[in-house]
């Protein structure tokens with residue numbers, strides 16, 4: 255699926271629902287993310303905070319971990335949608351951009367929604383040009 259509006263129609267409700275599972279007593283931010291893999295399966299995640307703040311897990315990385323756990327191979331998804339309350343189309347954090355670069359297909363679309371009609375979208379390579387990889391000279 256490579257059209258932003260189709261991705262929203264397919265994933266928005268599930269990302270919103272995932273955001274309702276957020277464990278975020280420190281920031282109050284509720285974030286949900288859904289990955290649509292190339293077999294048509296949807297994998298969700300929410301943000302999970304911790305009293306040791308640096309251990310917080312973002313919704314996007316949790317959704318991608320869930321996809322891998324279900325058998326998706328790296329590069330096996332072309333769409334990831336984010337829904338977050340209280341943000342103006344949340345731009346994914348740097349750590350999530352690195353993980354997206356490795357696990358989504360290179361041309362994948364990342365869509366961040368305020369609601370079903372207000373959103374921002376990027377190709378994953380725009381979010382993190384020239385990502386770190388282990389390929390050497």
Ligand code: THU
Nearest residue numbers: 281283285301312313346347350
């Ligand atoms: N958060 C995400 O879930 N995704 C991001 O890309 C950025 C931030 C969460 C982490 C934390 O629970 C809250 O938003 C505030 O940083």
